[in-house]
Amino acid sequence: MSTSGSGNEGPQTERGESDNVEGRRLPDRIEIPVIRGEMVHLRPAAISDLTAMDHLEAFYNSTGITGKGPEAERAVVNAWVRRSVAWSKGLAPKESGVGDPESRRTLAWAMVSDADPSQSGAPDTSKTGGVIGMIFLIDVDGWSRSARIQVVLGKDFRGRGYSRDAMPRVMTYGYAAAPTGLGLHRIWVAVPEKNTRSISVYQSLGFMVSGTSRDALWDIENGKYQDQIVMDALADEYDPIQSLNAFGMHVIDENPGVAQTLIARGYTTEDGRRMTAAEAQRHASEIEAGLAGKAADRDGARGTGESADSKVAIPSSPSPSEGAPQIGPHAGADKSEAEHGEEGQTQEGGGHNSSDWAYGSSKAKRSKRAWWRNLGHGRDRSNGGGR
Numbered sequence: 001m002s003t004s005g006s007g008n009e010g011p012q013t014e015r016g017e018s019d020n021v022e023g024r025r026l027p028d029r030i031e032i033p034v035i036r037g038e039m040v041h042l043r044p045a046a047i048s049d050l051t052a053m054d055h056l057e058a059f060y061n062s063t064g065i066t067g068k069g070p071e072a073e074r075a076v077v078n079a080w081v082r083r084s085v086a087w088s089k090g091l092a093p094k095e096s097g098v099g100d101p102e103s104r105r106t107l108a109w110a111m112v113s114d115a116d117p118s119q120s121g122a123p124d125t126s127k128t129g130g131v132i133g134m135i136f137l138i139d140v141d142g143w144s145r146s147a148r149i150q151v152v153l154g155k156d157f158r159g160r161g162y163s164r165d166a167m168p169r170v171m172t173y174g175y176a177a178a179p180t181g182l183g184l185h186r187i188w189v190a191v192p193e194k195n196t197r198s199i200s201v202y203q204s205l206g207f208m209v210s211g212t213s214r215d216a217l218w219d220i221e222n223g224k225y226q227d228q229i230v231m232d233a234l235a236d237e238y239d240p241i242q243s244l245n246a247f248g249m250h251v252i253d254e255n256p257g258v259a260q261t262l263i264a265r266g267y268t269t270e271d272g273r274r275m276t277a278a279e280a281q282r283h284a285s286e287i288e289a290g291l292a293g294k295a296a297d298r299d300g301a302r303g304t305g306e307s308a309d310s311k312v313a314i315p316s317s318p319s320p321s322e323g324a325p326q327i328g329p330h331a332g333a334d335k336s337e338a339e340h341g342e343e344g345q346t347q348e349g350g351g352h353n354s355s356d357w358a359y360g361s362s363k364a365k366r367s368k369r370a371w372w373r374n375l376g377h378g379r380d381r382s383n384g385g386g387r
Contacts, residue, residue, distance in 0.1 A: 024143045025142055026105055026140065029087065029090030030087050030107070032088050032107055032108075032109070033256045036252050036254065037166055037169055037249075037252070038249060039113065039115070039161060040132065040162055040165055041114070042112070043110055043112060044084070044110070045084060046085065046110070047082065047085055049081065049110045049134070050077070052129065052131040053074075053077060054074075055128055056128060056131070056132065056156070057154060057155035058077070058155070059073045059074045059077075060155040063219075063221070064221070065192075065198065066150070066191075067192040067218075067226070069220075079106075080106045080136050081108045083105060084105075084107050084108035104141050105139075106137065106138050106139065107137040108134055108135075109136075110131050111132050111133045111134060111151075111153070112130040112131055113130055114130065123154075123157065132153060133157060133162065135150070135170055136149065136150050136151075136152075137170065137182070140182060140184075144185070144186070145183060145184050145186065146184065146188065147184055147186075147188075148188050148189065149167060149170065149171065149174075149188070149189055163201065164247045164249065168243040169240070171187055171240060172255065172256070172261055173256045175235045175238065175261075176261070180257055180260060185234060186232055186233070186234050187232065187233055188207075188232035188233075189231050189232070190213075191228065192217050192219070192226055192227075193212075193229055194219065194222075199231070204243075204247070205233075205246075206233045206239070206242070207231040207232060208233065209229060209230070210231060212229055212230065215227065216228035239261075240261055241262075241277075241280050242284050244281070245281055253278075267280040267283065
């Protein structure tokens with residue numbers, strides 16, 4: 001993140017965060033980074049992209065996804081993009097045309113697919129210049145180091161795994177300390193209670209339910225109020241390596257915040273060298289495979305009537321406080337090629353195990369050849385998915 005006019009950072013707290021007023025001011029201008037994924041790449045959204053969102057029918061069924069009516073959803077997306085463009089130009093919030101009295105800012109990225117519809121069967125994006133939707137960090141609060149994340153996809157691009165590719169990469173940037181990222185402490189989402197598919201996906205990405213806003217939304221289909229579920233992920237709890245690995249996504253070293261994450265999460269080899277993203281991902285796979293194997297042993301013991309206590313206890317999930325993870329001697333071993341489903345296949349009520357550790361599903365299948373990779377025929381894998 002390239003910034004100007006951000007002020008003195010001031011003294012640091014034990015978390016390494018600035019503890020004075022100036023240090024918690026957002027910069028007057030921000031350079032929104034390009035972020036690369038495997039299925040999509042993210043570029044700063046432009047006001048001209050709003051036409052593409054209309055063409056994509058991106059606000060179809062917004063009442064079921066976010067709880068807002070389609071006109072309200074369209075209005076806020078327009079406002080978010082205009083605020084993002086204004087911030088990138090160094091304009092004050094009131095100069096954006098959609099001012100914010102709390103001086104909170106928004107970042108907007110266009111999600112661009114490079115899949116070839118003729119080979120992959122993906123919907124045609126020729127009329128939108130490859131744009132399939134947008135992803136936002138909304139109401140970026142410098143004082144509380146908090147922001148809300150939201151993805152808005154075109155009607156024909158939902159349930160294909162695009163959110164799972166984009167969200168961890170944007171969150172990695174958001175959590176990274178300035179000047180690389182925004183230095184956020186908390187990223188959160190708000191979901192209608194009946195949108196169990198999204199709740200399950202967010203849990204799999206590392207979000208945890210933190211509260212419920214009772215009767216906060218009107219469910220027009222059923223003619224009644226519904227609760228809004230608030231979920232969040234904190235910087236010292238969230239591990240994007242695990243989050244991407246859970247869906248067979250590769251970490252891309254060059255993306256903003258990845259290098260800081262590898263250091264912050266303690267991904268080091270036995271000789272103390274910082275792992276590359278690929279090494280860290282292999283290590284994460286080994287941890288997950290070990291947890292799943294031990295969980296299977298435990299479940300098998302219970303199924304045969306054998307006491308689970310006679311088996312090896314399942315270790316707790318890795319955390320920064322437990323010290324740096326060490327890469328094992330079998331880091332290069334082949335991983336399971338079982339395919340993992342995505343949003344369109346998630347069962348209602350939560351397709352993933354919910355535990356104290358958001359990535360701790362013993363049933364989750366890991367893959368680097370997941371079905372959705374067929375969407376990217378012809379992409380140069382060595383270039384992180386780009387052509």
